[in-house]
Amino acid sequence: MDIEWEVIEPGKVLLGSDNRTVLFGGIGPKHEVxxxxxxxxxxxxxxxxxxxxLILEGCEIASESEWSLAAKQQKIFGNDETEELSDRVNNSYWGKICDGRSFVSDNWIFGVGRRWEVGRCKGFQIEKNGNKSEYFRLVRNKIVLNESQKTNTLPSSPNKSKLLIEEILICFLAGIIPSFIWAYFNASPKYIYEGWLNLVFGGIFVGFFTILFWRPRTKTWLIKEI
Incomplete structure (x- = not known):
């Protein structure tokens, strides 16, 4: 079988998600490669x-970044296949080198893949201990990067202090304050005086519950900021 090859020009591409909710979020942070x-x-x-x-002859499995740049340039296609890429992820992209190479995190839990359905493609997670994938996306004839040259790398972790402050504010604004407003209009002053601790804990629960479907968008990391 002859393989059709497409030439991909250098460029930039955005990967990852800036949505960190439980129901609608994806792997983050959103970043530029x-x-x-x-x-x-x-x-x-x-x-x-x-x-x-072909891998024995010098081809390589494409990285997610290379695949995404090729997709941006509209050079790759599929016909209802599930293909495996070379990246291995542990729930986030923190610590990733953003120059096109594969990202393999420590203690990774799934491989990165893509699933084609009726000419359209979406992300797919490859099980770590699952069966070998039936399809792969290959690359060849690329310039080998000098490992000593300056690279753009994402921070090793998010700003935990900022996230904590954000969660505290959300609990106050979306949970605790509405709880007391409800009690003010619907309960007796005695209930507020004696049950204020229950209102606080109830508000905290409501605030944390909102992470299922809403959180402010997270920062998108551009090359010039990395």
Missing amino acids: KIDYQFEISKYPVKNNLSDK
């Missing part, structure tokens, strides 16, 4: 029996 090298990528996913052979 800058790929300074030209490379070739297989136009369609390659079946594993052929991809194994």
Whole structure:
């Protein structure tokens, strides 16, 4: 089987999610990747029996960044396949080098993949101990980066103090204050005086519960800020 290859020009692409809610959020943080090298990528996913052979001949499994840049340039396609990429993630992109190379985090729990359905593609998680994927996306003829050159790397972790302050404010504004307002209009002064602690804890619970469907958008990390 002949593989069709597409040339991908250097460029920038955004990956990740700025939504950290439980129901609608994705892997974060949202960040920009800058790929300074030209490379070739297989136009369609390659079946594993052929991809194994091509890897021995010098091809590589595409990184999520390379795949995303190729998709942005509208050079790759699929036909109802689930393809595996080379990145390995543990719930976030913190500590990622943003130059196009694969991101393999310590103690990773799933591989990064893509699933094609009726010509459209969406993210897919590859189980760590699952069966070998049937399809892979391959790249070749790319410039090998000098490991000693300056790279753009995301911080190793989020700003935990900022997140804590944000959660405290949300609990007050979305939980505790509305609890006391409700009690003021619907309960007796005695209930507020004697049950204020219950109102506080109830408000905290409501505030934390809202993380299921709402939180402020998180920062998008651009190359110039990394």
